[in-house]
Amino acid sequence: MRAISYDQYGTPDDVLTVGELPDPKVGPGEALVEVRSVGINPVDWKLVGGGLDPLMEVRFPVVPGWDVSGVVRAVGPDTPEVAVGDEVLAYARKDWVQAGTLAELVTVPARALARKPAEVDFDRAAALPLVGLTAARTLIDHLHVGEGDVVLVHNAAGGVGRLGVQIARELGAARVIGTASEANHDRLRELGAEPVTYGEGLAERVRGLAPEGVDAVADFVGGVWEVTQAVLREGGRHASIADHGEPAVADHIVWVRPDGERLAWLAGLAADGRLEIDVAGVHEGLESVPAAFAENERGHGGGKLVVRVSTD
Missing domain, CATH: 3.40.50.720 (NAD(P)-binding Rossmann-like Domain)
Structure with a gap:
């Protein structure tokens, strides 16, 4: 799969590269998600600089990104919550920093997944989780x-x-x-x-x-x-x-947790028009990630930034 990753800490422009990485293995209770869009958060570029190194285990090379929307392409053993073809969204943070969402494919634990309502497009879905x-x-x-x-x-x-x-x-x-x-x-x-x-x-x-x-x-x-x-x-x-x-x-102090059930509730509110998700801008392709990180770090008005990884 294609992904953007870094194998040492530094600035996004200096250490992020787009290339081929092995496709993820899909374990029990997991789904393989073909990524459509990824919401960008300050934690993403802070991680690149080593911002969470004292707190979380980091295994290089690291694919950044914790928010995702996409389509289920495979499920691991004992994963009845979703099926191939389901459109989903997730806050996909794992217990260690490595296999993030800024890639063509990512595995996500079923407990973190929510089905994406048809009324919510992939970009807005990716902007919601974290x-x-x-x-x-x-x-x-x-x-x-x-x-x-x-x-x-x-x-x-x-x-x-x-x-x-x-x-x-x-x-x-x-x-x-x-x-x-x-x-x-x-x-x-x-x-x-x-x-x-x-x-x-x-x-x-x-x-x-x-x-x-x-x-x-x-x-x-x-x-x-x-x-x-x-x-x-x-x-x-x-x-x-x-x-x-x-x-x-x-x-x-609040530290957000992956929670598919609550995320499904939020997505349902958005589908019903009771929760508006403001998207400030969409960057196209994995190559645009450093620019998206830079824009997020500068600060911007109007809502969340999204990287659109694929449209198929």
Whole structure:
């Protein structure tokens, strides 16, 4: 199979190469997925630079990429959950860093797979898994958002935040306040949030909207613990995907997990028009991966970036 890979740490332009690698073996409880599209996340290019080396086992050569949409081409023994020809999506992170999704083929454990609804195209499906599951895990498992809650979402215009706003409303939140630059305020209003501009005076602006404080804070950016403290009502809940260095947040850190059942729920919401997946741009072919990584690292507005690996 063709894949993009690296055999040492470095910058994407210096160490990523496109070439032939052996086709993956399909073990018990796994499916072989012919890759259509891959969502790009900051963790992808951070891995290339060795960003997770202290945390996860790495086996070179590494194919990057954790998000995927595609078509099942084979199944391993005892894998009744899917069949050849099924269109699927997955957050395909394994327990070690090696066999990622930026390739023509990837094996995915059945527990991570969800069937792709016909109403959701491959590009939007590939843009959903990591950010959607991160937002859902934060709001459901850590914050227990429910009917009547007032929720503050830090970085509401980011990839996780956009979905977090919508999921919070789906869970019954009465109000969702989202921090973002003014350029993204109109889009956040369309998604169901009350936008506030981040920066100096943020706590006062949030308090102006919610004088009695908010019930839950979802931190999707980091470095905002003081603001969270200032606006969270007594007994309120908070969780962060980024503030690993803040001792007061240590017991409220979110690390997303592969979860096919929850991903199927999110994909169903998207199919029903209740969850909008914003795709900022599509890069064509494995050769475009370094450019996609660079664009993601620079930051961009409008949603997720996707690499389209194949269309057949």
